[in-house]
Amino acid sequence: MSASVGYNFGFMDEYAKKEIRRTVLKAVAIPGYQVPYSSREMPMGRGFGTGGLQLTLSLIGVGDNLKVIDQGSDDSVNAVNLRSFIEMTCPGIDTTTSVDEANLIQSRHRIPEKPLRDDQVIVMQVPYPDPLVIVEPSEDRRKIQHGEGNYSKLLVKLYEDIVQFDEITISHRYPTCINNHYVLDPSPIPRWDVPKMHQSRALILFGAGREKKIYAVPPYSKAEPLVFDDVPFRIEDFRDEHSVRRPCARCGCTSSFLDEFIDSENGEKVYQCSDSDWCDEQLAQQGEC
Amino acid sequence: MKIDAIWQPDKQQQMFRVLLEAMSRPGSIQSLPAALQSSMADKALLATLLDGEVSMCDRHALLTTSDWPLLQARQADAEQADYILCDGAQAPDFEPRLGTLSCPDESATLIIKVRSLYGGDMGLKLEGPGIEASTRVVIDGLHPDWLKTRQDWVCSFPLGVDCLFVDESHVIGLPRTTIVEVC
Amino acid sequence: MGYVAIKGGGKAIEAAESLLDFQRAEQGADALPLDTDSIEHQLRNLTSRVISEGGLYHPKLAALAIKQCMGDSLEAAFTLRAYRSTRPRLLETAIHNSSGMRVTRRISAAFKDIPGGQMLGATTDYYLRLLRMNLLDESPEQFQKVASNWFKDMPKDAVPETFPKVVDALRAEGLLPPVNRDPKSDAFDITRDPLVFPVPRSAALATMARAEQGGLLTIAYSNMRGYGDVHPTVAELRVGYLPVFLPHPITGEPIEIGEVLMTECEVVAMYESSDEGSKPVFTLGYGACFGHNEVKAISMAILDRALQKGAMDGPQNPSEDAEFVLLHIDGIDSMGFCTHYKMPHYVTFQSDMDRLRTTQSKRQSGDQA
Known part of the structure; x- marks a missing residue:
């Protein structure tokens, strides 16, 4: 594409990358704390992953193999768009759809099903970085509450849920406490993916471009969803009316997060792996057997 | 004129990844990228992180005056600086910024130069985020006062300082969350 | 069963891009393209708005952005702002009176x-x-x-x-x-x-x-x-x-x-x-x-x-x-944030349905009890 002519490797100028790199190191050093940074405008809309993109562009170099996921899929429009922009502005890097092959993964809304390794870094795109925003609109006051590790207002909100619905109603973006202090917003991943952050072997970075924050969960860190002793944290339930775990209609897997949709021919509900690379791999393994 | 590799953007990207690994996995010994084998770790690190937006203190005069214009960083006292370059052989004799409860990121990063990150007589057991169970490092040429002083600086999380220990060609990260025990 | 939820993103994006360019030229075979000088001068208020919101004083490129975005002031300011991200800050002016x-x-x-x-x-x-x-x-x-x-x-x-x-x-x-x-x-x-x-x-x-x-x-x-x-x-x-x-x-x-x-x-x-x-x-x-x-x-x-x-x-x-x-x-x-809601939110919506069904069934069993 001719639009690439004259742009620096990684699109941003080197000073912008340096600032992000300094911010990332502080984010890793203070697990779960949202480090403010100046956040450059990217040529795609705020909310389309510009925070994650700025992280990826500041991290990536020749020799890296990048995977970009949106909704678990490498082929969704936004994933394709981000990947081709990175390929265009970072000549010499490799891209892949395989979790195994990738050493750098940028994702929106999912953490891959396959456990990540020590040599991998995953970058999550974040629309709302602060879990306290639902109980406290002022950032000034939120920063003090975070510093003090004071999450009483959030716990009251969870408690009110239980009183009203007999269940915690937070479906995704489940507030999670990192290393016993900061509570973070893990980005809009389903509850299903929250336990994957606990003692993850891979570094997890979070970038919120519009809200201008970067935060991190270092490898081998505690990541505990906020709960009460008598109301356990529950991941999404994929059992049918007979309490049988639904399988993926494509690969048969019974241990993955499923997308639900309506079959256009017979109008019935169909369930399928949300993580397309995982689904393909299950199919391939069955082929080998 | 040939530009030293540490000033080249692609080398700085590689060096940053080394630093990211060091900070993410405290105690792991990270080597300079292959393309920077003939460079000094401390200068490669500074070239990667600094520019005109930040300040630095060269506490023990480890840099030459000609380094400053290239680094672009503003000079500052140790009490004010974003980055402090120190000689690990000398006892710490300053009070770095520890950040505030609201803004713990407004704290100093210390770059501490030691003789070697392999061998020596100071064995340290490390625990905390980034470390599976525990790990051990041995540092040569670190004044023993550093451990006690660092402990004072990092004892009230989230306040604290983050340290990067360097020898000629390796880096070890020690963020504020790492619990250090002499062993 | 070969049905995969999301597919063909790359082709769709390319098609959308060429369709946009077609819209720009849709006026017909004997029409002339807008020249950026005319935009800069005859649509001076729009140009003003774009340099102001884009945060970059460059009337020529602002006019280009207006042309390319077919007059959408938000999109044009956005395009100019993104261009600005690629430029280093070299100098600072003193305070001007x-x-x-x-x-x-x-x-x-x-x-x-x-x-x-x-x-x-x-x-x-x-x-x-x-x-x-x-x-x-x-x-x-x-x-x-x-x-x-x-x-x-x-x-x-x-x-x-x-x-x-x-x-x-x-x-x-x-x-x-x-x-x-x-x-x-x-x-x-x-x-x-x-x-x-x-x-x-x-x-x-x-x-x-x-x-x-x-x-x-x-x-x-x-x-x-x-x-x-x-x-x-x-x-x-x-x-x-x-x-x-x-x-x-x-x-x-x-x-x-x-x-x-x-x-x-x-x-x-x-x-x-x-x-x-x-x-x-x-x-x-x-x-x-x-x-x-x-x-x-x-x-x-x-x-x-x-x-x-x-x-x-x-x-x-x-x-x-x-x-x-x-x-x-x-x-x-x-x-940006407003338009991002058009992107797929399948996963989070799945999660929302899970919560709703769980609370619905709890309410139902509570009513029966």
Whole structure:
């Protein structure tokens, strides 16, 4: 594409990358704390992953193999768009759809099903970085509450849920406490993916471009969803009316997060792996057997 | 004129990844990228992180005056600086910024130069985020006062300082969350 | 079963891009493309808006952005802003005094007779908003004659180029507080430092200077209507070209590198109870932006006043709350986030359904019990 002519490797100028790199190191050093940074405008809309993109562009170099996921899929429009922009502005890097092959993964809304390794870094795109925003609109006051590790207002909100619905109603973006202090917003991943952050072997970075924050969960860190002793944290339930775990209609897997949709021919509900690379791999393994 | 590799953007990207690994996995010994084998770790690190937006203190005069214009960083006292370059052989004799409860990121990063990150007589057991169970490092040429002083600086999380220990060609990260025990 | 939920993204994007380009050229085989010079000059107000909201003074590229985005001011400002991200910041100007502005229009609502006099300039203020049907089929000859006739009738040296500032006169009379400027404090650069509240006034002004005009106007209007009490008087509104100086790379002496079209507004508001002992004075609100955008400059000046009040007494209204105002007026941020809701949210929606079904079944079993 001719639009690439004259742009620096990684699109941003080197000073912008340096600032992000300094911010990332502080984010890793203070697990779960949202480090403010100046956040450059990217040529795609705020909310389309510009925070994650700025992280990826500041991290990536020749020799890296990048995977970009949106909704678990490498082929969704936004994933394709981000990947081709990175390929265009970072000549010499490799891209892949395989979790195994990738050493750098940028994702929106999912953490891959396959456990990540020590040599991998995953970058999550974040629309709302602060879990306290639902109980406290002022950032000034939120920063003090975070510093003090004071999450009483959030716990009251969870408690009110239980009183009203007999269940915690937070479906995704489940507030999670990192290393016993900061509570973070893990980005809009389903509850299903929250336990994957606990003692993850891979570094997890979070970038919120519009809200201008970067935060991190270092490898081998505690990541505990906020709960009460008598109301356990529950991941999404994929059992049918007979309490049988639904399988993926494509690969048969019974241990993955499923997308639900309506079959256009017979109008019935169909369930399928949300993580397309995982689904393909299950199919391939069955082929080998 | 040939530009030293540490000033080249692609080398700085590689060096940053080394630093990211060091900070993410405290105690792991990270080597300079292959393309920077003939460079000094401390200068490669500074070239990667600094520019005109930040300040630095060269506490023990480890840099030459000609380094400053290239680094672009503003000079500052140790009490004010974003980055402090120190000689690990000398006892710490300053009070770095520890950040505030609201803004713990407004704290100093210390770059501490030691003789070697392999061998020596100071064995340290490390625990905390980034470390599976525990790990051990041995540092040569670190004044023993550093451990006690660092402990004072990092004892009230989230306040604290983050340290990067360097020898000629390796880096070890020690963020504020790492619990250090002499062993 | 080969059905996969999301597929073919790459092809769809390419097709959408070519369809957009087709729309741009849809007018027909014998149509001519818009030339960017015409956009820059004939759509000067749109160009002004785009350089202001894009935060980059580059009328030529702003015109290109307008052409490429087919006149969408948000998209065009966004494209210009993204281009700006690729440019390093090399130098900083010193503080510029706007009394050096080559003025094309300046008015005051406070005094009939201001030093230097009122100069109405080009304005739609008293213009009857009647459609000029004769422009529907304006010939090139008629069009070109407008400018040549205007120059022909223009007396040379009719008006001075620069004017004294109205607020300087108010200050001299002791009606406004003296300029409170700490020469050591640098202006906050919002492109380099994130906003961590509370922010200095220079950060608020910079954020408003590249804010989306409609957003800024909406919040300022809420203050004017009653959710606030600034009650401003426009001390001076000026439009013109401000010479920009940069330090010479060798001598360090300031040299003029060009000029930027700007709109500047100062509003004076009623006095506040002041510290004990000092005499009461009027208060000031300041607005300035690239290009000719009067509504924006006035809105900004009112909000500057409202924010200063909020910072001092605590915010009583949305327009006095710095976080509320400054985090919601950026067009690029807000339009991006608004459009992002069109992206797939399958996973989170699946999660939402899980919660709803769980609470529904709990409620049902509770009802039966």
